[in-house]
Amino acid sequence: MAVDVFTHMFAVAADPDAVHAHLADPESYVGLSPLVVEVRDIERDGDTVRYTAVERFGLYRNRIRVTMTLAERQVTSEVVSPGRVRLRAVVDLAPDGDGTEVTETVTVTSPALLRRFVSGQARSVQLRRAAELARRFSS
Numbered sequence: 723m724a725v726d727v728f729t730h731m732f733a734v735a736a737d738p739d740a741v742h743a744h745l746a747d748p749e750s751y752v753g754l755s756p757l758v759v760e761v762r763d764i765e766r767d768g769d770t771v772r773y774t775a776v777e778r779f780g781l782y783r784n785r786i787r788v789t790m791t792l793a794e795r796q797v798t799s800e801v802v803s804p805g806r807v808r809l810r811a812v813v814d815l816a817p818d819g820d821g822t823e824v825t826e827t828v829t830v831t832s833p834a835l836l837r838r839f840v841s842g843q844a845r846s847v848q849l850r851r852a853a854e855l856a857r858r859f860s861s
Contacts, residue, residue, distance in 0.1 A: 723806070724837040728845050729827045732852045736859040738795050738815040738822045744858070745797045745813060746790065748773040754858070756850045757843075759783075769793065807832045807840055811848075821859075826852065 734741050744750050748761045748771060757777040764773040771790040776783055784804060791798045795816065801809040808831040816823045828848050832840040 723831050724834050724841075725829065725831050726837070726841040726844070727827065727829045728848055729825065730848055730852055731823060731825045732856060733818060734822045734824055734856050734859045735820070736822060737820070738817055741815055741822045741824065741855070741859070742792075742795060742797065744855075746771065746792050748775070748788070748790070751775060754851055754854050755847055756854070757784075757847060805833065805836055807836065809844060824852070824855070 748764050751758045752761055755775075755777075757779065758775045759778045760776040762774050762776070764771065769792045771792065773788050773790075775786050775788055777786060778784075786801050786803045788802075789800045791800075795814065797813045799809075799811045799813075801807075801811070803809065810829045812827045814825045814827075816825070826848060828844055830840055830844045
């Protein structure tokens with residue numbers, strides 16, 4: 723199994739509580755994550771949220787199971803995807819003036835045969851998600 727780690731820091735023009743609330747809502751990921759086109763089967767249990775997200779790769783739809791753990795100024799998502807692909811995203815939120823400094827660390831584990839594709843997708847999605855999150859709070 724191959725393991726890749728990507729960290730990205732960016733600013734959002736909203737306070738950490740507002741950003742945390744947005745990221746804690748599974749419905750927010752439709753469009754926030756460029757591949758996610760649907761979220762369903764949402765289950766909440768205290769600080770844990772489980773749901774199924776549907777990703778679209780061209781004509782192919784990939785169902786992934788996500789478990790989010792919510793902590794103060796942190797959202798951790800554990801993703802189980804077909805093909806023995808696993809992804810862990812940890813988003814840390816820190817006050818930065820009137821806004822928030824967001825640091826997202828993505829760790830992706832995949833079979834060696836899929837590594838190039840999976841890592842490329844994970845990094846691309848991470849950067850696009852950051853841009854979309856900043857855009858959503860830019861007004």
